[in-house]
Amino acid sequence: MEDAMTTCDLANKECEPCKGGVAPHSAAEAKAMMDQIEGWTLSDDGTAISRRFEFKGFAKAVEMANLAAWLGNKQGHHPDIGFGWGYCEVTFTTHEAGGLTENDFICAAKLDALVA
Ligand SMILES: C[C@H](O)[C@H](O)[C@H]1CNC2=NC(N)=NC(=O)C2=N1
Numbered sequence: 001m002e003d004a005m006t007t008c009d010l011a012n013k014e015c016e017p018c019k020g021g022v023a024p025h026s027a028a029e030a031k032a033m034m035d036q037i038e039g040w041t042l043s044d045d046g047t048a049i050s051r052r053f054e055f056k057g058f059a060k061a062v063e064m065a066n067l068a069a070w071l072g073n074k075q076g077h078h079p080d081i082g083f084g085w086g087y088c089e090v091t092f093t094t095h096e097a098g099g100l101t102e103n104d105f106i107c108a109a110k111l112d113a114l115v116a
Pocket residue numbers: 017018076077078079092093094095096097
């Protein structure tokens with residue numbers, strides 16, 4: 001039996017271009033995916049995942065924002081990013097699906113791998 005997908009498997013996948021008409025994960029499917037990523041929070045409505053990175057100072061927060069932006073651009077799947085002194089908050093959702101798809105979890109796992 002194939003063992004459950006792990007973070008490293010997800011991190012080795014590439015995002016599929018967001019095609020319209022793709023159904024988002026159900027809340028149950030999204031919840032099941034959460035144990036394959038580290039430190040992310042599922043939104044109350046189950047449509048997005050966020051991770052808050054905390055740092056001393058502003059420069060590291062900007063660096064993290066740039067890293068998340070670079071990853072999103074490379075994958076063609078873009079995060080929403082908020083940052084300020086001491087923190088950077090990264091959120092993934094699939095806008096074209098109106099919720100979460102595998103792309104969001106792939107990007108989260110890739111970001112986890114970059115900061116590990
Ligand atoms: C045409 C282009 O691939 C799409 O507009 C992409 C761009 N980046 C995206 N990023 C995210 N997070 N969700 C999307 O639905 C999305 N769509």
